[in-house]
Amino acid sequence: MLGAGANLIGYYMYHGGVNPDGQYTTLQESKATGYANDLPVKSYDFQTCLRENGLPSESYYRLRKHHIFIKNTEELLAPAKVYLPDNIPEPMGAEDMETLRAAFRYNKTADCGFLFINNHQRKRKMTEKQITPEKPLQFTVTDVEGTQRQIIFDRIHVRTDAILVLPYNLSVVIRGEQFRLRKTNASYLGCFGGTYYFYTDEEPEDIYFEWSDGKDHAEAVRILTTHDAEHFCYVQEGADEKGKVSLLPDLHFAEVGKVRITDGGQAVKSIWSVYGQTEPNVYELTLEYEYHPADALSGDVWLELDFGGDCARLYQDGKLIDDWFSNGELWRVALKRYDCPTHLTLELDPFKMDVYYDLPPKREMRLAGARLLRLS
Incomplete structure (x- = not known):
């Protein structure tokens, strides 16, 4: 566009974010309005230049x-x-x-x-x-x-x-x-x-x-x-x-704690049996930190989740705080905004045969790994 004559360079989104809570409903109403493209309820990341978690993208x-x-x-x-x-x-x-x-x-x-x-x-x-x-x-x-x-x-x-x-x-x-x-x-x-x-x-x-x-x-x-x-x-x-x-230096991460995972709901199923499943798998995550960011200038801690399935949702004390559509990436959630919680609940929806995936998703619905990270 710049070569074709555009001078006012702009973007629909340059920095992703997380939708705030609505007074009566969520602020994401694509399903309720019958909109053609569904979106996560909380995540408004859009794979932007600066992601919703504050990290720069490619x-x-x-x-x-x-x-x-x-x-x-x-x-x-x-x-x-x-x-x-x-x-x-x-x-x-x-x-x-x-x-x-x-x-x-x-x-x-x-x-x-x-x-x-x-x-x-x-x-x-x-x-x-x-x-x-x-x-x-x-x-x-x-x-x-x-x-x-x-x-x-x-x-x-x-x-x-x-x-x-x-x-x-x-x-x-x-x-x-x-x-x-x-x-x-x-x-x-x-x-x-x-x-x-x-x-x-x-x-x-x-x-x-x-x-x-x-x-x-x-x-x-x-x-x-x-x-x-x-x-x-x-x-x-x-x-x-x-x-x-x-x-600017390339980003490198270091682990700053442990994540203990407990299967709290559906049993983890193999790729051959997951297609008939409609209920999400549930995992309880216990987070043990070795580092707590003290203020706005002291960095952040990210929870990195490697999962297979369609959609993931993260809850703190029963409240949805973030969600993510499977897109082939590792999901990194910035935790400082949630005061670095020690316990979270993760739900993973099964892969759906009638959904078009732009990137090949990990079809085995399970949590393959979880880490606590900070920039090293």
Whole structure:
């Protein structure tokens, strides 16, 4: 959408949450109203960038690099007009794995732009593509004088699932002198503290930069991997004009207690007998903590549940506090908001043959494991 001209980037949800209790009923009424899509009663997670449990998801990091780019280039990008390739047809649809998805946004006042390439299609595997001098990518743009001119890209390797944002004729200042970065095959992140940051997963010997003066300005450029660009963090404090660049750490968990599990209801059944079952399995969970978060700044403790079945519900003293539809993930429940309870009741609904599952669920209805975790 950004490459196609969208400037107001937004999301239906960016941070998931938990529905509050209604005065007379729950606030989730899809069943009562006959709505086509059912939802959990308490959970409003939607697999968002920041999950309902406060943890970042994979999409948080994937979008982070684009958010950084948008903020850093907003004055160039916002007025930039969209151009589609002259020599590539429009894709035939979602099943078209061969046609390149590309758009060029050109700012005629600044005489620069950004090439957007998306080689990802949900639930599909796009083919790798090579843009070469023999088979270039060509755009016809209108410059500030109203003259049409051609812009050609000819050395780009597009991997499966790659999303590229490549600058064209970008104005840069190096040691007080102004130059133009004509082309590169590395995606642009932004300029921070006088250094220009790019990211790519290409081999170092395959990365190139074409400068307007024909020289090498490697000292002004930092090339990151895509992973590092997704974890990039720039902090500017006080009079420190250059600021500091760091990388957000990957999340690692450590166990901080024990969860004792008691089968409190239906017997755990095998995969061959669970289909006829209509009542949930019930488990009593006793939580023994080795760590209690004292305040808002001291972190959290998560209950991680590995279960099979259709839907799970968690109760504290008979009150539903959270629920979860099986989606192939481990369910992690943030416990600080519930004052780190020592006893919880878990219900697991059986897998239903008449329900469509977007991801293969674990069909054996049982609690396979439970752990207490904190960030290490």
